[in-house]
Amino acid sequence: MKFLIHHKTLLLAGCVATLFVVGAQPAAAAESAPALYNSANAAQRSGRLGPAILDYERAHLLAPNDPSIAHNLRLAREKAGVAAPVLPAWQRPAQVLTFNGLAGLASVSLLLCVVVFFGAPFFATNRLRLARGVGISLGAIVVFAVAALAVRWPELGRAVIVGAQPTVRIAPAAEAASVFAVKPGEIVQAEGAYGNFVRIRNADGQSGWVSRAEVKEIIPPAA
Amino acid sequence: MNISKHLLVTGLALAMLSAPAWAAQNSVTAQLQPQSIGLGDSAQLLVTIQGAQTSEANVPSVDGLEIVPVGQQSSMQMINGAITSSMTRIYQVTPERAGNFTIPAISVPGVGSSQPIAFRVDNGSGGQPQPQGAPAQSRAQLPPPTMNSNSSAPVDGKNQPAFLRVVLPKQNLTVGELVPVQIKAYFRAGVSASLNGLPMLSSDAFALNKLSDQPEQTRESVNGVPYTVITWTSSLSAVKAGDYALNLDLPVMVRVPQERTQRRARSGNDPFADFFGGNSPLDDPFFDNFFGQSTEKPMTLHTDGVIVKIQALPTQGRPPGFSGAVGNFDITSAAASTQGATGDPLQLKINVTGTGNFSRVSNNGLPASAAWKTYDPSAQFAPADSSGLTGTKTFEQSILPLQAGAQEIPAINFSYFDPEKETYVTKSTAPIPVQIAQNSAALAPAATPAVATSAPPATTKPAADGLAPDEVVSPGATANLQPLVLRPWFLIFNAALLLALAAGAIFRTVRTRRAHDPQRLEREAAEKAVSESVATMDAAVAAKDAPRFFDAARHALQEQLAAQWHIPASRVTIPEIRSRLNGHGEEVAAVFKTADELAYSGKRFTAPDLQQWRDLVKNELQQITRI
Numbered sequence: 001m002k003f004l005i006h007h008k009t010l011l012l013a014g015c016v017a018t019l020f021v022v023g024a025q026p027a028a029a030a031e032s033a034p035a036l037y038n039s040a041n042a043a044q045r046s047g048r049l050g051p052a053i054l055d056y057e058r059a060h061l062l063a064p065n066d067p068s069i070a071h072n073l074r075l076a077r078e079k080a081g082v083a084a085p086v087l088p089a090w091q092r093p094a095q096v097l098t099f100n101g102l103a104g105l106a107s108v109s110l111l112l113c114v115v116v117f118f119g120a121p122f123f124a125t126n127r128l129r130l131a132r133g134v135g136i137s138l139g140a141i142v143v144f145a146v147a148a149l150a151v152r153w154p155e156l157g158r159a160v161i162v163g164a165q166p167t168v169r170i171a172p173a174a175e176a177a178s179v180f181a182v183k184p185g186e187i188v189q190a191e192g193a194y195g196n197f198v199r200i201r202n203a204d205g206q207s208g209w210v211s212r213a214e215v216k217e218i219i220p221p222a223a
Numbered sequence: 224m225n226i227s228k229h230l231l232v233t234g235l236a237l238a239m240l241s242a243p244a245w246a247a248q249n250s251v252t253a254q255l256q257p258q259s260i261g262l263g264d265s266a267q268l269l270v271t272i273q274g275a276q277t278s279e280a281n282v283p284s285v286d287g288l289e290i291v292p293v294g295q296q297s298s299m300q301m302i303n304g305a306i307t308s309s310m311t312r313i314y315q316v317t318p319e320r321a322g323n324f325t326i327p328a329i330s331v332p333g334v335g336s337s338q339p340i341a342f343r344v345d346n347g348s349g350g351q352p353q354p355q356g357a358p359a360q361s362r363a364q365l366p367p368p369t370m371n372s373n374s375s376a377p378v379d380g381k382n383q384p385a386f387l388r389v390v391l392p393k394q395n396l397t398v399g400e401l402v403p404v405q406i407k408a409y410f411r412a413g414v415s416a417s418l419n420g421l422p423m424l425s426s427d428a429f430a431l432n433k434l435s436d437q438p439e440q441t442r443e444s445v446n447g448v449p450y451t452v453i454t455w456t457s458s459l460s461a462v463k464a465g466d467y468a469l470n471l472d473l474p475v476m477v478r479v480p481q482e483r484t485q486r487r488a489r490s491g492n493d494p495f496a497d498f499f500g501g502n503s504p505l506d507d508p509f510f511d512n513f514f515g516q517s518t519e520k521p522m523t524l525h526t527d528g529v530i531v532k533i534q535a536l537p538t539q540g541r542p543p544g545f546s547g548a549v550g551n552f553d554i555t556s557a558a559a560s561t562q563g564a565t566g567d568p569l570q571l572k573i574n575v576t577g578t579g580n581f582s583r584v585s586n587n588g589l590p591a592s593a594a595w596k597t598y599d600p601s602a603q604f605a606p607a608d609s610s611g612l613t614g615t616k617t618f619e620q621s622i623l624p625l626q627a628g629a630q631e632i633p634a635i636n637f638s639y640f641d642p643e644k645e646t647y648v649t650k651s652t653a654p655i656p657v658q659i660a661q662n663s664a665a666l667a668p669a670a671t672p673a674v675a676t677s678a679p680p681a682t683t684k685p686a687a688d689g690l691a692p693d694e695v696v697s698p699g700a701t702a703n704l705q706p707l708v709l710r711p712w713f714l715i716f717n718a719a720l721l722l723a724l725a726a727g728a729i730f731r732t733v734r735t736r737r738a739h740d741p742q743r744l745e746r747e748a749a750e751k752a753v754s755e756s757v758a759t760m761d762a763a764v765a766a767k768d769a770p771r772f773f774d775a776a777r778h779a780l781q782e783q784l785a786a787q788w789h790i791p792a793s794r795v796t797i798p799e800i801r802s803r804l805n806g807h808g809e810e811v812a813a814v815f816k817t818a819d820e821l822a823y824s825g826k827r828f829t830a831p832d833l834q835q836w837r838d839l840v841k842n843e844l845q846q847i848t849r850i
Binding site for chain 1: 713
């Protein structure tokens with residue numbers, strides 16, 4: 001512990017260096033919200049509502065406050081006859097920030113927690129109670145952010161039906177019988193994959209297999 | 224007079240009783256169904272004998288035709304008191320060669336003769352009866368089925384009531400190759416059967432596409448025995464390399480009628496036999512089912528497992544862009560427009576047409592480059608036949624031009640494996656020249672709806688289709704769709720923070736516990752007291768102060784022993800030392816004794832003596848710690 005205290009500068013410098021060096025890695029699958037939005041508009045104008053809704057959802061991820069994206073996405077859903085995902089009331093507090101916002105909040109709060117914890121011996125005695133209070137508050141923020149991320153974790157598996165004539169089958173085989181119908185543009189949960197098929201679950205809880213070409217995840221898998 | 228009247232009445236009564244013999248005019252008619260058949264097909268020859276129940280029909284033999292009796296039917300009608308009866312004998316006619324044939328008149332003794340029947344047999348299949356309502360199907364052309372050693376046809380002469388056969392164009396396939404397949408269920412003529420399901424594949428080395436909705440029903444002759452054949456068409460693909468048996472199962476229910484003659488022989492008593500001269504019309508098999516004299520037998524028809532050799536796709540010569548397609552294909556591409564603006568998407572259509580396994584046909588479209596930003600294409604397949612063996616798969620892709628001027632949509636490659644040529648083939652589309660205008664944000668909103676300013680969308684009127692207009696794409700302003708929680712650096716950074724926090728918390732906890740440990744505190748106090756006493760001893764030696772030296776020495780030994788024995792220092796006395804150290808504490812006791820004596824005797828010690836005593840005390844202090 002004495003080593004850590006005496007070399008606190010090195011420790012802090014190491015954390016910051018890690019942040020900058022590792023964060024300088026090239027971003028994978030870089031997109032831009034306007035480009036996705038324009039692509040979605042083109043798809044919607046040509047009647048391909050599934051791919052349009054997929055690109056609108058992706059653009060919305062990158063620019064959640066863009067009203068044009070929300071407007072056109074709503075129009076596309078109306079044309080496709082699919083409803084927007086309905087959020088239970090108890091999950092709404094977790095929507096206060098975006099997914100990345102919650103992750104960033106948790107990370108920054110955790111960093112401040114560490115700073116307060118290791119800096120406590122250097123605080124004046126009359127400031128120790130304040131430091132303790134700040135640390136507890138930061139810890140509560142971390143807990144809230146992590147809990148919100150856990151509640152919203154299934155969003156990472158959301159997918160959009162992009163096929164024009166999707167067929168949901170009972171098994172991952174082309175000759176398997178169909179079980180229920182889905183519409184192009186419908187939001188489903190991708191739960192797994194086998195060969196060229198993906199297992200999906202719709203809002204009603206029904207599950208089945210669709211061809212990989214007919215469903216695309218909103219957050220594409222990392223390359 | 225009275226006798227004549229009786230005779231007349233009796234005669235009339237007899238005439239009425241024997242009316243069936245006179246009610247209808249006796250005749251023989253012959254009919255061939257269908258009139259035109261192909262080689263390999265069979266027709267039914269119906270010989271109807273009107274007005275007689277017992278006569279045999281003499282069907283002459285015809286060169287080139289196999290005529291086999293398969294059954295008979297009888298009927299009786301009573302209309303306005305007039306009774307008519309007829310018997311129809313059914314024959315299976317199977318031609319042995321193509322050509323024109325004539326079945327001569329068929330004579331029935333005592334009844335008459337039919338008219339000759341002329342008909343033609345073609346080389347191909349023709350005039351086959353189709354199930355009513357069956358849609359016209361276009362099937363992939365198949366070679367004639369071959370009877371091989373693994374065929375399920377009964378070659379040993381035992382005519383099974385039903386069996387299942389699968390017909391493949393070849394038995395050497397490549398992994399992923401799709402071939403047309405026919406599944407044929409044979410039911411012997413006279414056997415009534417019902418299907419309890421569809422043919423099912425029971426081998427995991429193959430995948431069977433959807434079977435035809437309306438199976439075809441025909442008639443064939445196998446080893447001279449007529450069969451009704453139900454045929455499903457589909458396509459079959461090979462899944463994995465190796466030699467595998469192609470096994471299919473079909474559940475059926477077969478009803479086999481029993482012969483009533485056997486029952487009549489057992490019973491020996493037919494009330495109608497004498498009336499109809501020995502051959503009761505109730506002997507007709509028609510009445511077997513009427514009286515429930517048939518046996519139902521559930522069966523599962525199996526193919527005999529034709530061995531198919533499946534070869535793996537060769538690795539040598541495999542193109543880098545090969546994605547698994549097997550067949551014979553062509554690729555073309557077309558752009559929805561050859562004019563556009565930077566940042567505005569163009570729709571690119573890539574068509575892959577041909578024959579093969581389209582489920583393995585995939586194309587990533589135009590790759591991204593400095594000139595083009597691209598997105599994943601969507602695919603749609605339009606089959607050209609019911610089996611899905613031929614057709615066109617269309618990939619639609621949105622592409623965004625990034626550079627203005629005369630640009631070109633590059634050629635797109637598509638590689639596939641041709642199983643006939645056993646080689647990989649790569650085909651390319653033709654480049655598409657396009658003219659791209661610069662999409663400038665500084666310009667006022669243009670007439671085209673694709674160009675928009677960066678003004679707040681809420682103040683911009685939506686286009687005629689109700690959509691908010693496009694936005695300007697700023698080069699370089701990109702973001703990552705992957706959330707932070709899935710990025711490795713983020714996870715590593717936060718994991719390091721958590722580890723540091725945990726390590727710090729553990730260290731602090733351990734230190735706090737150690738700081739409040741009573742034994743440790745006691746030990747530290749004793750060490751402190753001992754070190755102070757030792758320092759006092761050293762100072763006393765330097766000052767040649769023997770009383771002070773021995774007092775400090777005694778105090779140091781007391782503290783050390785008290786810490787070791789966990790007792791107060793005041794209880795460390797000479798008796799306590801001797802009792803606890805069992806005779807090994809004489810030097811320590813001597814220090815205590817000398818300290819007591821010096822308090823009263825005034826004995827003097829030289830500096831060397833004091834140094835010796837100091838060394839002794841330090842040595843004892845070290846030995847005490849080892850107790």
